[in-house]
Amino acid sequence: MSTKKFSDNSLIVEKIKIFRSKAIKKKYNYEEKQLDKPISFWIKEDRLLKEKGKEFTIILRTRGCSWAIGPGGGCSMCGYIQDSTVEKIDQAHIKNQIDYAFQEKIEEIIKDKDDYVLKIFNSGSFFDNDEISESTRDYMYKQIVKTPKIREVVIESRVDYITREKLTKMKRALENIYIEVAIGLETVNDHIRNAYINKGLFFKDFLEAIHLCKKHGIGVRIYLLFKPPFLNEQSAIDDCLSSILKLEELKVNTISINPLNIQKNTLTEYLFYQNRYRPPWFYSLFKCIVKACHERDILKEVRIISSPSGAGTKRGIHNCLKRECNSHMIKSLKNFVLTQDINHLIRSDKDYSCDCLVKYQLQKRYI
Numbered sequence: 001m002s003t004k005k006f007s008d009n010s011l012i013v014e015k016i017k018i019f020r021s022k023a024i025k026k027k028y029n030y031e032e033k034q035l036d037k038p039i040s041f042w043i044k045e046d047r048l049l050k051e052k053g054k055e056f057t058i059i060l061r062t063r064g065c066s067w068a069i070g071p072g073g074g075c076s077m078c079g080y081i082q083d084s085t086v087e088k089i090d091q092a093h094i095k096n097q098i099d100y101a102f103q104e105k106i107e108e109i110i111k112d113k114d115d116y117v118l119k120i121f122n123s124g125s126f127f128d129n130d131e132i133s134e135s136t137r138d139y140m141y142k143q144i145v146k147t148p149k150i151r152e153v154v155i156e157s158r159v160d161y162i163t164r165e166k167l168t169k170m171k172r173a174l175e176n177i178y179i180e181v182a183i184g185l186e187t188v189n190d191h192i193r194n195a196y197i198n199k200g201l202f203f204k205d206f207l208e209a210i211h212l213c214k215k216h217g218i219g220v221r222i223y224l225l226f227k228p229p230f231l232n233e234q235s236a237i238d239d240c241l242s243s244i245l246k247l248e249e250l251k252v253n254t255i256s257i258n259p260l261n262i263q264k265n266t267l268t269e270y271l272f273y274q275n276r277y278r279p280p281w282f283y284s285l286f287k288c289i290v291k292a293c294h295e296r297d298i299l300k301e302v303r304i305i306s307s308p309s310g311a312g313t314k315r316g317i318h319n320c321l322k323r324e325c326n327s328h329m330i331k332s333l334k335n336f337v338l339t340q341d342i343n344h345l346i347r348s349d350k351d352y353s354c355d356c357l358v359k360y361q362l363q364k365r366y367i
């Protein structure tokens with residue numbers, strides 16, 4: 001991995017590493033008993049493959065993403081390292097985290113009339129044995145199959161760790177459950193992905209991984225980063241639009257659009273403080289999705305979802321800082337995601353209009 005030459009972005013990588021050391025220095029040292037509980041877990045409404053349902057999400061605390069810890073330096077917008085242990089963590093803790101979340105939520109799941117998607121995220125790679133061992137994965141599979149109502153499972157992994165053996169094993173263990181492997185592609189553009197985001201991933205390697213998943217009857221969910229650093233609003237729309245259209249051609253199952261949010265001790269936070277980066281406007285995100293759906297009947301084949309972190313705040317996707325302006329956009333986006341009806345985004349400016357639209361129009365080509 002470290003021997004591959006991705007992009008000549010050594011200055012950016014140097015900076016990222018400085019912020020990473022800061023993040024590690026400031027990192028909290030977790031006590032043993034804290035390691036037996038996940039970072040967080042929750043149940044909320046979500047879009048399942050064909051209808052509305054619920055998500056049961058568990059964010060596990062692991063050693064952390066190997067790309068972020070290793071010589072590659074990690075991605076320019078990612079601050080997840082602060083939630084990781086960075087040092088090796090005993091796998092028994094990870095099994096305990098799973099048990100804890102299930103014990104807390106099992107009653108609610110059993111009583112619920114809705115079906116569920118279980119999302120197990122570890123701010124890194126589910127298939128990376130240094131984060132989650134093979135025996136821990138087997139342990140989780142057993143827990144999943146004995147829990148009723150779980151119809152779909154989503155895990156995330158860098159493509160480096162997706163192998164035939166791991167997919168076969170997972171598919172066999174979760175026989176009647178729809179599985180989606182989520183991959184952070186961020187953009188179909190190799191230059192933006194590697195030079196600006198420092199993702200350390202080539203499109204051709206991504207293609208191999210998605211073909212492998214499909215061959216095993218496993219769905220693919222692709223994360224796109226909306227407005228990577230060094231792009232203005234208009235370029236962000238263009239970049240994300242071309243990514244959506246390309247991914248539709250590749251017949252991915254789900255596109256999850258993540259508008260960039262400013263995380264602590266990252267290169268993007270540094271640019272944000274220097275007024276060289278502004279998190280995206282809702283107007284841009286809506287425009288991009290609507291345009292993609294006008295060009296092609298995307299939603300017939302692909303589900304598009306987006307559940308932005310920090311939405312409506314200065315550090316997350318926002319319009320002006322008026323509460324009603326942002327809450328209207330958040331509501332429209334949520335309705336669109338749950339129903340997959342694009343009219344929720346098209347109609348959005350008819351139901352509510354704010355004068356910040358003029359400011360947006362003036363700014364969008366500059367920052």
Ligand code: SF4
Nearest residue numbers: 065068074075078123
């Ligand atoms: S965005 Fe994903 S791949 Fe990149 S450093 Fe963070 S966890 Fe690792």
Ligand SMILES: [Zn+2]
Nearest residue numbers: 320325354356
């Ligand atoms: Zn506004």
